[in-house]
Amino acid sequence: MKTNQPKLKTQLFSCGFFRHCTQTVVSPTGSSAPHPPTFALSQSDPILPSPPPQLDTLPPPPHRPSQPDFSSSSSSSSTSQSFTQWRFPLPQSPILPNPNQPHGFDPVPEPITHFGPPPPPISSTELQELFHVAEIQLSTGSDPDQLAALQLLERSLVPNPPSDPECPPELMSGVVRNLKTKAGAKPATKILFALCLAEGSRHVAVEAGAVGAVVEIAAELDDAAAERALAALELMCTVAEGAAELRAHALAVPVMVAMMGRMAARAKEYAISVLAVIYAGGALEDQGAPPVEEVARAVALALQGNCSARGRRKGAQLLKVLQEQQDEEEQDEDGEVEVEVEVEGKENEN
Numbered sequence: 001m002k003t004n005q006p007k008l009k010t011q012l013f014s015c016g017f018f019r020h021c022t023q024t025v026v027s028p029t030g031s032s033a034p035h036p037p038t039f040a041l042s043q044s045d046p047i048l049p050s051p052p053p054q055l056d057t058l059p060p061p062p063h064r065p066s067q068p069d070f071s072s073s074s075s076s077s078s079t080s081q082s083f084t085q086w087r088f089p090l091p092q093s094p095i096l097p098n099p100n101q102p103h104g105f106d107p108v109p110e111p112i113t114h115f116g117p118p119p120p121p122i123s124s125t126e127l128q129e130l131f132h133v134a135e136i137q138l139s140t141g142s143d144p145d146q147l148a149a150l151q152l153l154e155r156s157l158v159p160n161p162p163s164d165p166e167c168p169p170e171l172m173s174g175v176v177r178n179l180k181t182k183a184g185a186k187p188a189t190k191i192l193f194a195l196c197l198a199e200g201s202r203h204v205a206v207e208a209g210a211v212g213a214v215v216e217i218a219a220e221l222d223d224a225a226a227e228r229a230l231a232a233l234e235l236m237c238t239v240a241e242g243a244a245e246l247r248a249h250a251l252a253v254p255v256m257v258a259m260m261g262r263m264a265a266r267a268k269e270y271a272i273s274v275l276a277v278i279y280a281g282g283a284l285e286d287q288g289a290p291p292v293e294e295v296a297r298a299v300a301l302a303l304q305g306n307c308s309a310r311g312r313r314k315g316a317q318l319l320k321v322l323q324e325q326q327d328e329e330e331q332d333e334d335g336e337v338e339v340e341v342e343v344e345g346k347e348n349e350n
Contacts, residue, residue: 124164127162127165130152133152134152134171139170150191153187154190158190161194161195166201167198169207172207172210175195176208176210179192179217189229196236202242206241207241210236211236212249215246226267227264227266230259230271233270233274243277246274247281268306268308268311279321300319
């Protein structure tokens with residue numbers, strides 16, 4: 001005896017490109033409606049064939065297409081899915097923008113970073129207490145204590161460089177010593193530059209040996225730390241003793257020439273300014289310095305690259321000074337040659 005298997009009734013519709021597509025009935029709220037109750041079909045019930053597709057009777061596309069529901073199981077292939085996505089674009093499609101958005105609207109706004117106000121300047125009394133505590137840690141503390149003291153000074157001095165009081169000599173000596181350490185070089189360059197913004201602290205820095213320390217370690221620093229060190233060196237050269245100590249250092253000219261060719265625009269400007277200070281006092285007596293024509297060639301080459309307006313102005317002044325010194329050297333050499341010829345002539349006569 002045959003038993004009639006219950007069958008589910010599905011809602012069929014015609015499609016102009018695909019036959020007999022099945023789709024679950026969706027309620028206006030977007031959730032699937034419950035399945036209608038199933039009834040057993042009798043043998044007398046006729047099964048009506050599906051009507052043939054009619055291309056001319058397709059309804060017009062809706063003005064606001066909604067995203068199709070692919071959660072129901074269907075027999076459509078990947079080709080039908082791609083067609084559906086093309087025919088009914090997604091509301092958040094990156095290719096086709098939402099028509100409800102105004103023209104020029106960016107659907108993904110860039111994040112806005114809110115910077116807080118800068119910290120208030122430290123009073124003179126608090127600054128003296130800070131100097132005293134940092135001086136003790138830099139003088140007698142361990143390496144971690146000294147690094148902590150440098151970080152404290154960096155947080156306190158860099159946002160608001162002090163103009164008064166002057167930096168204590170012992171504290172400046174501790175900062176200069178840490179210029180030569182790997183862990184303390186970065187904060188030490190920041191602190192030195194912030195302190196040298198005050199003219200009184202520049203004298204203290206020169207007495208602590210900061211000029212020679214910067215010249216000796218500048219080539220070993222990374223670009224950011226080297227730029228700050230050269231900026232501090234230029235400030236220290238504004239005092240007479242700083243310029244004198246710089247001109248007396250044997251490595252000053254070779255290091256500045258190397259930094260001028262290696263660094264970017266701002267640091268190149270500082271190196272050119274330091275060279276201008278060196279050669280502004282006249283010809284160098286140190287025999288270890290490069291010849292004037294080599295320095296002039298290096299400056300001209302640096303000016304051809306990326307350089308700031310102040311750097312180009314300083315470079316032009318430096319080239320003029322170097323040319324004058326080279327002319328004086330040539331004149332001196334010609335005078336020496338003439339004297340030698342006269343001496344030889346007198347010896348031949350005798």
